[in-house]
Amino acid sequence: MNTDHIDWNNLSFGYQRTDYNVRCRYRNGVWGEIEVYSEETIPLHMAATCLHYGQEAFEGLKAFRCPDGKIRIFRPEANAERLQATCRGIMMPELPTETFLEMTARAVRLNERFVPPYESGASLYIRPLLIGTSAQVGVHPADEYLFLIFVTPVGPYFKGGFATTDYVITRAYDRSAPLGTGRYKVGGNYAASLRANHEAHEAGYSCEFYLDAREKKYIDECGAANFFGIKNNTYVTPKSSSILPSITNRSLQQLALDMGLAVECRPIPEEELATFDEAGACGTAAVISPIRRIDDPETGHSYIFSQNGEPGPVSRKLYTKLRNIQYGIEPDAHGWVTVLD
Numbered sequence: 001m002n003t004d005h006i007d008w009n010n011l012s013f014g015y016q017r018t019d020y021n022v023r024c025r026y027r028n029g030v031w032g033e034i035e036v037y038s039e040e041t042i043p044l045h046m047a048a049t050c051l052h053y054g055q056e057a058f059e060g061l062k063a064f065r066c067p068d069g070k071i072r073i074f075r076p077e078a079n080a081e082r083l084q085a086t087c088r089g090i091m092m093p094e095l096p097t098e099t100f101l102e103m104t105a106r107a108v109r110l111n112e113r114f115v116p117p118y119e120s121g122a123s124l125y126i127r128p129l130l131i132g133t134s135a136q137v138g139v140h141p142a143d144e145y146l147f148l149i150f151v152t153p154v155g156p157y158f159k160g161g162f163a164t165t166d167y168v169i170t171r172a173y174d175r176s177a178p179l180g181t182g183r184y185k186v187g188g189n190y191a192a193s194l195r196a197n198h199e200a201h202e203a204g205y206s207c208e209f210y211l212d213a214r215e216k217k218y219i220d221e222c223g224a225a226n227f228f229g230i231k232n233n234t235y236v237t238p239k240s241s242s243i244l245p246s247i248t249n250r251s252l253q254q255l256a257l258d259m260g261l262a263v264e265c266r267p268i269p270e271e272e273l274a275t276f277d278e279a280g281a282c283g284t285a286a287v288i289s290p291i292r293r294i295d296d297p298e299t300g301h302s303y304i305f306s307q308n309g310e311p312g313p314v315s316r317k318l319y320t321k322l323r324n325i326q327y328g329i330e331p332d333a334h335g336w337v338t339v340l341d
Protein backbone atom coordinates (compact mmCIF):
# COMPACT_ATOMS: atom_id res chain seq x y z
CA MET A 1 0.00 0.00 0.00
CA ASN A 2 1.33 3.43 -0.77
CA THR A 3 0.56 7.01 0.11
CA ASP A 4 1.37 8.52 -3.28
CA HIS A 5 -2.02 10.26 -3.26
CA ILE A 6 -1.03 12.43 -0.28
CA ASP A 7 0.60 15.80 -0.88
CA TRP A 8 2.50 15.96 2.44
CA ASN A 9 3.53 19.56 1.96
CA ASN A 10 0.00 20.86 1.50
CA LEU A 11 -2.05 19.11 4.16
CA SER A 12 -4.63 21.21 6.02
CA PHE A 13 -6.07 20.62 9.50
CA GLY A 14 -8.79 18.47 7.96
CA TYR A 15 -9.88 14.85 8.05
CA GLN A 16 -8.21 12.38 5.76
CA ARG A 17 -9.02 8.70 5.75
CA THR A 18 -6.37 6.36 7.19
CA ASP A 19 -6.32 2.54 7.28
CA TYR A 20 -7.48 1.64 10.77
CA ASN A 21 -9.05 2.85 13.99
CA VAL A 22 -9.06 1.08 17.35
CA ARG A 23 -12.06 0.63 19.62
CA CYS A 24 -12.93 -0.63 23.06
CA ARG A 25 -16.41 -1.03 24.53
CA TYR A 26 -17.56 -0.73 28.11
CA ARG A 27 -20.41 -3.15 28.99
CA ASN A 28 -21.66 -4.72 32.20
CA GLY A 29 -19.27 -2.61 34.22
CA VAL A 30 -16.06 -3.64 32.43
CA TRP A 31 -13.89 -2.52 29.52
CA GLY A 32 -13.66 -5.19 26.80
CA GLU A 33 -10.96 -6.23 24.34
CA ILE A 34 -9.26 -3.76 22.03
CA GLU A 35 -10.60 -4.17 18.48
CA VAL A 36 -9.19 -2.95 15.19
CA TYR A 37 -11.56 -1.54 12.54
CA SER A 38 -11.15 -0.21 9.04
CA GLU A 39 -14.72 1.19 8.91
CA GLU A 40 -14.95 4.93 9.52
CA THR A 41 -18.55 4.81 10.76
CA ILE A 42 -19.99 3.60 14.06
CA PRO A 43 -23.36 1.89 14.54
CA LEU A 44 -25.20 3.97 17.10
CA HIS A 45 -28.60 3.76 18.77
CA MET A 46 -30.72 6.84 18.08
CA ALA A 47 -31.39 7.21 21.82
CA ALA A 48 -27.69 7.05 22.80
CA THR A 49 -26.87 9.47 25.63
CA CYS A 50 -24.01 11.05 23.66
CA LEU A 51 -26.51 12.35 21.11
CA HIS A 52 -29.10 13.74 23.52
CA TYR A 53 -27.32 14.59 26.72
CA GLY A 54 -23.80 15.34 25.61
CA GLN A 55 -22.04 12.36 27.20
CA GLU A 56 -19.07 12.85 24.93
CA ALA A 57 -15.40 13.49 25.65
CA PHE A 58 -12.42 13.75 23.37
CA GLU A 59 -8.69 14.25 23.42
CA GLY A 60 -6.11 15.51 20.94
CA LEU A 61 -2.42 14.70 20.67
CA LYS A 62 0.19 14.23 18.00
CA ALA A 63 2.78 11.77 16.69
CA PHE A 64 5.85 13.03 14.84
CA ARG A 65 8.23 11.47 12.33
CA CYS A 66 11.61 12.60 13.60
CA PRO A 67 14.97 13.32 11.96
CA ASP A 68 16.33 10.05 13.43
CA GLY A 69 13.57 8.17 11.57
CA LYS A 70 11.68 7.24 14.75
CA ILE A 71 8.09 8.13 15.58
CA ARG A 72 7.47 10.03 18.82
CA ILE A 73 4.18 10.68 20.64
CA PHE A 74 4.05 13.69 22.96
CA ARG A 75 2.83 13.13 26.55
CA PRO A 76 0.11 10.51 25.98
CA GLU A 77 -0.03 9.72 29.75
CA ALA A 78 -1.14 13.31 30.36
CA ASN A 79 -3.98 12.93 27.85
CA ALA A 80 -5.03 9.63 29.49
CA GLU A 81 -5.19 11.37 32.86
CA ARG A 82 -7.08 14.37 31.52
CA LEU A 83 -9.62 12.05 29.86
CA GLN A 84 -10.11 10.36 33.25
CA ALA A 85 -10.76 13.76 34.85
CA THR A 86 -13.33 14.49 32.13
CA CYS A 87 -14.94 11.09 32.77
CA ARG A 88 -15.36 11.92 36.45
CA GLY A 89 -16.80 15.30 35.45
CA ILE A 90 -19.58 13.96 33.23
CA MET A 91 -20.19 10.58 34.89
CA MET A 92 -18.52 8.24 32.42
CA PRO A 93 -16.42 5.21 33.40
CA GLU A 94 -12.68 6.00 33.47
CA LEU A 95 -10.56 4.33 30.84
CA PRO A 96 -7.37 2.89 32.41
CA THR A 97 -4.17 4.71 31.44
CA GLU A 98 -2.55 1.52 30.14
CA THR A 99 -5.48 0.86 27.79
CA PHE A 100 -5.28 4.43 26.52
CA LEU A 101 -1.52 4.13 25.92
CA GLU A 102 -1.78 0.74 24.23
CA MET A 103 -4.57 1.93 21.94
CA THR A 104 -2.71 5.14 21.09
CA ALA A 105 0.45 3.25 20.13
CA ARG A 106 -1.56 0.72 18.10
CA ALA A 107 -3.50 3.39 16.26
CA VAL A 108 -0.22 5.06 15.24
CA ARG A 109 1.62 1.84 14.35
CA LEU A 110 -1.27 0.49 12.27
CA ASN A 111 -1.31 3.74 10.31
CA GLU A 112 2.42 4.26 10.20
CA ARG A 113 2.40 5.02 6.48
CA PHE A 114 0.30 8.11 7.27
CA VAL A 115 2.84 9.65 9.65
CA PRO A 116 4.08 12.54 7.49
CA PRO A 117 7.78 12.88 6.67
CA TYR A 118 9.78 15.16 8.98
CA GLU A 119 10.63 17.62 6.22
CA SER A 120 6.95 18.38 5.48
CA GLY A 121 6.39 19.93 8.94
CA ALA A 122 3.16 17.91 9.04
CA SER A 123 2.28 15.41 11.80
CA LEU A 124 -0.20 12.67 12.65
CA TYR A 125 -3.08 14.00 14.73
CA ILE A 126 -4.48 11.46 17.19
CA ARG A 127 -8.12 11.84 18.19
CA PRO A 128 -9.44 9.71 21.08
CA LEU A 129 -13.22 9.82 21.55
CA LEU A 130 -15.42 8.44 24.34
CA ILE A 131 -19.23 8.38 24.03
CA GLY A 132 -22.23 7.06 25.98
CA THR A 133 -23.92 4.58 23.66
CA SER A 134 -26.81 2.94 25.50
CA ALA A 135 -30.39 3.97 24.78
CA GLN A 136 -32.07 6.17 27.33
CA VAL A 137 -34.58 8.99 27.38
CA GLY A 138 -34.30 9.86 31.06
CA VAL A 139 -31.39 12.10 31.98
CA HIS A 140 -28.95 9.58 33.49
CA PRO A 141 -25.47 8.39 32.64
CA ALA A 142 -25.39 5.57 30.06
CA ASP A 143 -24.65 1.94 31.03
CA GLU A 144 -22.56 1.34 27.91
CA TYR A 145 -19.75 3.31 26.29
CA LEU A 146 -17.55 3.25 23.22
CA PHE A 147 -13.97 4.50 23.30
CA LEU A 148 -12.18 4.82 19.99
CA ILE A 149 -9.04 6.38 18.56
CA PHE A 150 -8.63 7.49 14.98
CA VAL A 151 -5.68 9.28 13.43
CA THR A 152 -5.37 11.65 10.51
CA PRO A 153 -2.35 13.46 9.01
CA VAL A 154 -2.47 17.24 9.46
CA GLY A 155 -0.39 20.04 8.04
CA PRO A 156 1.75 22.44 10.06
CA TYR A 157 -0.22 25.16 11.83
CA PHE A 158 2.09 27.86 10.52
CA LYS A 159 2.30 27.53 6.75
CA GLY A 160 4.34 30.67 6.28
CA GLY A 161 6.42 30.23 9.46
CA PHE A 162 5.81 31.10 13.12
CA ALA A 163 3.60 34.24 12.99
CA THR A 164 1.32 36.45 15.08
CA THR A 165 -2.46 36.92 14.73
CA ASP A 166 -5.19 39.18 16.15
CA TYR A 167 -7.88 38.32 18.71
CA VAL A 168 -11.10 40.02 19.76
CA ILE A 169 -12.64 39.98 23.25
CA THR A 170 -16.22 38.68 23.23
CA ARG A 171 -18.74 39.68 25.88
CA ALA A 172 -21.77 38.41 23.99
CA TYR A 173 -21.03 34.73 24.63
CA ASP A 174 -19.44 32.47 27.25
CA ARG A 175 -17.88 29.15 26.29
CA SER A 176 -18.33 27.78 29.80
CA ALA A 177 -19.67 28.69 33.23
CA PRO A 178 -17.46 29.14 36.32
CA LEU A 179 -18.57 25.81 37.80
CA GLY A 180 -19.57 24.28 34.45
CA THR A 181 -17.75 21.94 32.08
CA GLY A 182 -15.04 24.32 30.81
CA ARG A 183 -12.34 22.35 32.59
CA TYR A 184 -13.39 19.16 30.79
CA LYS A 185 -12.68 18.35 27.16
CA VAL A 186 -16.28 17.86 26.05
CA GLY A 187 -17.91 18.70 22.74
CA GLY A 188 -20.55 20.92 24.34
CA ASN A 189 -17.95 23.59 25.11
CA TYR A 190 -17.13 23.70 21.42
CA ALA A 191 -20.77 23.96 20.37
CA ALA A 192 -21.03 26.89 22.80
CA SER A 193 -18.08 28.62 21.10
CA LEU A 194 -19.04 28.21 17.44
CA ARG A 195 -21.08 31.40 17.15
CA ALA A 196 -18.52 33.58 18.92
CA ASN A 197 -15.80 32.07 16.71
CA HIS A 198 -17.83 32.69 13.56
CA GLU A 199 -18.47 36.32 14.49
CA ALA A 200 -14.78 36.89 15.31
CA HIS A 201 -13.82 35.50 11.87
CA GLU A 202 -16.43 37.66 10.17
CA ALA A 203 -14.88 40.69 11.86
CA GLY A 204 -11.45 39.76 10.49
CA TYR A 205 -9.90 38.23 13.62
CA SER A 206 -8.19 34.86 13.88
CA CYS A 207 -10.17 33.96 17.00
CA GLU A 208 -12.42 35.09 19.85
CA PHE A 209 -10.99 35.80 23.31
CA TYR A 210 -12.95 34.98 26.48
CA LEU A 211 -13.13 36.75 29.80
CA ASP A 212 -14.41 34.96 32.92
CA ALA A 213 -18.15 34.34 32.70
CA ARG A 214 -19.05 35.66 36.16
CA GLU A 215 -17.52 39.14 36.17
CA LYS A 216 -16.12 39.63 32.67
CA LYS A 217 -13.06 40.96 34.39
CA TYR A 218 -10.36 38.28 34.16
CA ILE A 219 -8.72 36.48 31.25
CA ASP A 220 -10.11 33.01 30.57
CA GLU A 221 -9.18 31.40 27.22
CA CYS A 222 -8.15 32.34 23.69
CA GLY A 223 -10.83 30.48 21.75
CA ALA A 224 -9.93 26.81 22.26
CA ALA A 225 -6.42 27.51 23.51
CA ASN A 226 -4.88 28.65 26.82
CA PHE A 227 -3.41 32.14 27.25
CA PHE A 228 0.01 33.17 28.52
CA GLY A 229 1.75 36.52 28.78
CA ILE A 230 5.44 37.35 29.26
CA LYS A 231 6.82 40.25 31.30
CA ASN A 232 9.66 40.84 33.79
CA ASN A 233 11.23 37.49 32.95
CA THR A 234 7.97 35.85 34.06
CA TYR A 235 5.53 33.51 32.31
CA VAL A 236 2.01 34.40 33.50
CA THR A 237 -1.04 32.24 32.76
CA PRO A 238 -4.60 32.51 34.10
CA LYS A 239 -6.00 30.44 36.91
CA SER A 240 -9.73 29.83 36.48
CA SER A 241 -12.20 27.02 37.11
CA SER A 242 -13.53 27.28 33.55
CA ILE A 243 -10.24 26.83 31.67
CA LEU A 244 -9.30 23.53 30.05
CA PRO A 245 -5.99 22.42 31.57
CA SER A 246 -3.75 22.47 28.49
CA ILE A 247 -0.90 19.96 28.42
CA THR A 248 1.02 22.31 26.13
CA ASN A 249 0.64 25.11 28.69
CA ARG A 250 1.84 22.83 31.49
CA SER A 251 4.85 21.84 29.37
CA LEU A 252 5.67 25.48 28.51
CA GLN A 253 5.53 26.39 32.20
CA GLN A 254 8.13 23.72 32.93
CA LEU A 255 10.34 24.86 30.04
CA ALA A 256 10.02 28.47 31.20
CA LEU A 257 11.25 27.42 34.65
CA ASP A 258 14.10 25.46 33.02
CA MET A 259 15.10 28.64 31.15
CA GLY A 260 15.20 30.63 34.37
CA LEU A 261 11.87 32.44 34.03
CA ALA A 262 9.46 32.68 36.95
CA VAL A 263 6.00 31.17 36.42
CA GLU A 264 2.78 32.60 37.81
CA CYS A 265 -0.61 30.91 37.53
CA ARG A 266 -3.21 33.34 38.90
CA PRO A 267 -6.22 35.41 37.89
CA ILE A 268 -5.22 38.00 35.27
CA PRO A 269 -7.41 41.12 35.10
CA GLU A 270 -8.05 42.36 31.57
CA GLU A 271 -6.16 45.65 32.20
CA GLU A 272 -3.00 43.68 32.94
CA LEU A 273 -2.87 42.81 29.23
CA ALA A 274 -1.41 46.29 28.74
CA THR A 275 1.68 45.27 30.74
CA PHE A 276 2.80 42.16 28.81
CA ASP A 277 5.72 42.34 26.39
CA GLU A 278 4.59 39.17 24.64
CA ALA A 279 1.42 37.09 24.63
CA GLY A 280 0.39 33.82 23.05
CA ALA A 281 -2.25 31.14 22.75
CA CYS A 282 -1.07 27.59 23.38
CA GLY A 283 -2.33 24.11 22.55
CA THR A 284 -1.48 20.93 20.65
CA ALA A 285 -2.47 22.34 17.24
CA ALA A 286 0.12 25.14 17.12
CA VAL A 287 2.18 24.68 20.34
CA ILE A 288 2.25 28.50 20.51
CA SER A 289 0.22 30.88 18.38
CA PRO A 290 1.75 34.27 19.21
CA ILE A 291 -0.70 37.16 19.57
CA ARG A 292 -0.12 40.45 17.80
CA ARG A 293 -3.11 42.32 19.22
CA ILE A 294 -6.22 41.82 21.36
CA ASP A 295 -9.05 44.28 20.70
CA ASP A 296 -11.79 45.05 23.19
CA PRO A 297 -14.68 46.45 21.10
CA GLU A 298 -16.61 47.51 24.21
CA THR A 299 -13.92 49.82 25.57
CA GLY A 300 -12.22 50.53 22.25
CA HIS A 301 -8.95 49.38 23.81
CA SER A 302 -6.27 47.57 21.76
CA TYR A 303 -3.60 45.63 23.62
CA ILE A 304 -0.58 45.31 21.37
CA PHE A 305 2.15 42.70 21.90
CA SER A 306 4.08 43.04 18.66
CA GLN A 307 4.77 46.25 16.76
CA ASN A 308 6.12 44.63 13.61
CA GLY A 309 4.00 41.47 13.59
CA GLU A 310 6.98 39.33 14.62
CA PRO A 311 6.66 36.91 17.56
CA GLY A 312 8.64 37.92 20.66
CA PRO A 313 11.96 36.32 21.61
CA VAL A 314 10.71 34.38 24.65
CA SER A 315 7.74 32.92 22.74
CA ARG A 316 10.07 31.90 19.94
CA LYS A 317 12.52 30.28 22.32
CA LEU A 318 9.78 28.33 24.13
CA TYR A 319 8.25 27.24 20.83
CA THR A 320 11.55 26.03 19.41
CA LYS A 321 12.44 24.19 22.61
CA LEU A 322 9.14 22.31 22.78
CA ARG A 323 9.24 21.42 19.08
CA ASN A 324 12.80 20.15 19.40
CA ILE A 325 11.77 17.86 22.26
CA GLN A 326 8.81 16.56 20.22
CA TYR A 327 11.15 15.80 17.32
CA GLY A 328 13.87 14.18 19.42
CA ILE A 329 16.33 16.94 18.47
CA GLU A 330 16.88 18.02 22.09
CA PRO A 331 17.01 15.71 25.12
CA ASP A 332 13.67 14.78 26.67
CA ALA A 333 14.71 15.77 30.20
CA HIS A 334 11.21 15.39 31.67
CA GLY A 335 10.32 12.03 30.12
CA TRP A 336 7.48 13.47 28.04
CA VAL A 337 7.99 11.57 24.83
CA THR A 338 6.99 8.00 23.93
CA VAL A 339 9.28 6.59 21.22
CA LEU A 340 7.64 3.91 19.07
CA ASP A 341 9.97 1.11 18.06
Ligand SMILES: *Cc1c(COP(=O)(O)O)cnc(C)c1O
Residues within 6 Å of the ligand: 060, 185, 221, 223, 224, 225, 226, 244, 245, 246, 247, 248, 249, 282, 283, 284, 285
Ligand atom coordinates in the same frame (compact mmCIF):
# COMPACT_ATOMS: atom_id res chain seq x y z
C1 LIG B 1 -7.67 20.97 24.00
C2 LIG B 1 -7.84 22.35 24.50
C3 LIG B 1 -6.76 23.18 24.82
C4 LIG B 1 -5.32 22.79 24.60
O1 LIG B 1 -4.91 21.68 25.32
P1 LIG B 1 -3.60 20.90 24.88
O2 LIG B 1 -3.56 19.74 25.80
O3 LIG B 1 -2.46 21.80 25.07
O4 LIG B 1 -3.79 20.52 23.45
C5 LIG B 1 -7.03 24.44 25.35
N1 LIG B 1 -8.29 24.88 25.52
C6 LIG B 1 -9.36 24.13 25.19
C7 LIG B 1 -10.72 24.67 25.38
C8 LIG B 1 -9.17 22.84 24.67
O5 LIG B 1 -10.23 22.11 24.33
